[in-house]
Amino acid sequence: MSVEAAKRRSGVAMVLPWLIGLGVFTVYPFFASLYYSFHDWSVFSGAEYIGLENYSELWSDTRFTGALKNTFVYALVSIPAGVVLSLGLAFMLNAPIRGQFIYRAIFYLPHLVPAVAAGLLWLWVFNPTAGLLNNALQPFYDLFNGAMGYEGIESAQPPNWLGSPQWALWALVLIAQWGVGQAAVIYLAKIQDVPQELLESAELDGAGAWGKVRHVILPMISPIILFNVIMSIIGAFQIFTLPYIMTGGGPDRSTTFVPQFIYDNAFSYYRMGYACAAAFLLFLTILGITGLAYWLSNRWVYYGGR
């Protein structure tokens, strides 16, 4: 047998587990889910074909549109904020001072805290009476109240974060920024990969620190920024554990995101066909937004570094 043929045979043998795994655990469920989204399906009854009824019901279901809206707001605010913060942090962590090792470890640490632990921790931090945040804010509120002469009932108080529909989502956005260290470390590695001669020639052209950042470094790391943004989009649309642990989707469904909507419909209400339809819409949404990001990126991502 020729070397090439031998290679081919080994290749097929070695890739076989993946073929099985891909087929059984990914491809089949994906298409089956699509199939069932056109059916009224629960675990107990069989599947009854109902065409596009699930989809049209989703369209008018305020719980679904609400969850979709929450997911969009969450993604549209926390992702850009995260990019800005993590880039800024990356540059600061790049500064040639002693002890950067420790700083980098400190900022990376929050990413290691499991979602369940982080959820319970932040639940405690956001506790309206005894929690860290409101007690830290209290002096500012007292100052304000004192200045304005508010007392008693009139006085402004720190918000009941997770208990009020207006604030709960923003609490989650805030918590998302706690993990910017993880992206910052990745950006840092890529920033340090920027070839020195480019920076030197920029300096010769009269660029200051900001100029170098804007015209050399950012373009050179733009591919990884794009990669990160796309991964963040995919991640933001799949968020489940943290809000589920902290608020269970409340108050007033203000922190219910699409994954929880799918989960509730599938495993609490046993409307699996309905949930599959929602899941497929989620997939299409992710696809669409990712495609959009990719298309927009053509204008600002520079691939010359490869």
Next chain:
Amino acid sequence: MAAAESNSAADHGRSAAPPVSYWRGPKAWLMHGILGGVGFFFLVPLIWMAATSLKPLEQTMEVPPRVLPYGTLATLQSRRMLVNRAPEPIGYDGHIVRLQADLPGAPPLNNQRRQVDPASFSTVAQPMDGIPLPVAQRIGPQPPDTVGFARIETKMDGKTVFRWLPAVVEHAFRTTDYSVTEVRAAADYAAVTDAAPKDAGNVAVKPLEWDVLPKEALEEQIRPMWENYPASLQRMNFWQYLLNTVFVCGMTVAGIVVSSVLIAYAFAFLPFPGRGTLFIVTLATMMIPFPVTMIVLYNLFRDLGWIGSFKPLWVPAWFGSAFFIFLLRQFFLSLPKELLDAARMDGCSELEILWHVVLPLSKPAIAMVALFTFLGCWSDYMGPLLYLSNKDSFTLALGLANYRGQHGGTEWNLLMAANLVFSLPLIILFLFTLKTFIKGIATTGMKG
């Protein structure tokens, strides 16, 4: 960092960064200030978690909170011991309550250590809405300034509840038909109990024995409540969950590493038919969110009879993971091909090449795969939530999430202790593998 830089320089023919000279003076101090300040903010929640975990329960709900944990010492039954104070409701001020008795001869209010058992010690403060309270009670008139417990209506967290609170007899008198004792809720007394009750465990099972002491007799000192940790772990069934988690994570990491290495090797070096297409499909599946497949997967596992066992959690890992296959493939492609060709010419089979040539060179990348898989598996909540039904088979993540709702009010100190123990292995692992970590991120560009 220097090693990473020279690698890239060799690969791409660009000049490496020259050794940097550190900033000095005000510029350096400013950057230290900013990084240190912001870094401190990032760490504050973790510090707060540790501080809370060492406090006695009543101290966790203090407003404004104190950072350091305090323990209260007092002399009870002529022994100096650590005591727990009953939490005082917000707005607890002395107010007069009238206790009326029709039947004389009840156990008197006094200073002795006694059980506070509402059934035998009923006193009437104010009737609750619509629910008449028993008027008959067994307290006779007491001399003024007697200290004891009275059941008094009070406000806690905005709700009106009845609580047993320290009270001081203000005035008592008796007629032929009844006796009246007027007590004042004694804000200068505190209800204390032995901080280490004989049966640690569910407090609601057996009423604790309380006593009433003047607040001046209590001594506070800084004392971390280490006892919170064993108590919390025991309540949470920690060791069982740890075992479960270690098993699932071990099987998952082993599965992912073994399968991803094999499959990535095939993608990188072995031109099997359909390789290109399969690779694109692999990449495409990374875009499929878990909620899309989870419902059908659940039913698949249900048909297999795997629901309730650990199998749905680790068996799929042995069939590969798109993300790690992709990354390992990229890494393998960066290895020098001559080595592989040389080994092939020596007559080695593909597996032998993998074992003797590729693996030794790939240690950092494989370590990264193992590390990130472990991280993900330890923290995984949704998987166990879906597939595990029996409480004894929960993983740590699921067990911790469930622990919260169990006892009436949340015991934040115990919860934070459990939290810390849950998160600590990951942090320790991270610190030990720091160098590998950074090198791995640089070489593979993994988001993790």
